[in-house]
Amino acid sequence: MIEEMYKSFETKTEFCHVFTDKIVFSRDINKxxxxxxxxxNNIKRVLIIYGLISIFxxxxxxxxxxxxxxxxxxxxISLGLYFVYGxxxxxxxxxxxxxxxxxxxxxxxxxxxxxxxxAYFEVYFTDENSTTKKRLIMLPGSFSNGKSETEKALKIFxxxxxxx
Numbered sequence: 001m002i003e004e005m006y007k008s009f010e011t012k013t014e015f016c017h018v019f020t021d022k023i024v025f026s027r028d029i030n031k032x033x034x035x036x037x038x039x040x041n042n043i044k045r046v047l048i049i050y051g052l053i054s055i056f057x058x059x060x061x062x063x064x065x066x067x068x069x070x071x072x073x074x075x076x077i078s079l080g081l082y083f084v085y086g087x088x089x090x091x092x093x094x095x096x097x098x099x100x101x102x103x104x105x106x107x108x109x110x111x112x113x114x115x116x117x118x119a120y121f122e123v124y125f126t127d128e129n130s131t132t133k134k135r136l137i138m139l140p141g142s143f144s145n146g147k148s149e150t151e152k153a154l155k156i157f158x159x160x161x162x163x164x
Contacts, residue, residue: 007156011137011138012138012140012141013138016153018156018162043095047091054080061080094134096127104123104124105125105132107122107123107157107162108121108122110122118139
C-alpha cells in the first residue's frame with residue numbers, strides 16, 4: 001500500500017491538508033481522521049440568518065420612523081443595509097471542507113497588516129454546479145504564531161504550484 005503524500009498547516013480555526021488531488025480542511029491534524037470530512041457548504045444558513053436580521057432591522061427602522069425618532073431610524077436602516085451588503089458580497093463564498101485541485105482556478109495570497117489584519121488565501125474554484133466560488137483560508141494572527149504558520153503555508157502553496 002502506497003502512503004498518500006500530503007502537507008498540512010494550521011489556519012485560524014482548523015488545519016489545511018494539501019494533497020496531490022485535493023485540499024481538505026479539518027479540525028484534526030491527524031490524517032486518519034480527515035477521511036470523515038464531508039464536502040458541505042453551510043454559508044446558506046448564515047445568509048438566511050443575515051436576511052432575517054436585516055428584515056427585522058428594516059421593520060424596526062420603519063417603526064421608529066413612524067415614531068419620529070430619526071436618529072434610531074438612521075441607525076437601524078444603516079445596520080439593515082450593512083447586512084444586505086454582507087449577503088450580496090458573500091453569496092459566492094463557500095465554507096466547503098473539500099476542494100479538488102482540478103477545480104481550482106486561482107489562488108490569491110493577501111498579506112497581513114501586523115497587529116491589524118490576518119494573512120489569508122482566496123481560493124477561487126468551480127463547484128459541482130460549475131459556479132465559481134471563493135473559499136477563504138484565514139491564517140493564524142500575530143498573537144498565535146501567525147508569522148511562522150503564514151510562511152509555512154506560503155511555502156506549501158508555492159511548492160504545490162497553487163500560487164506563483
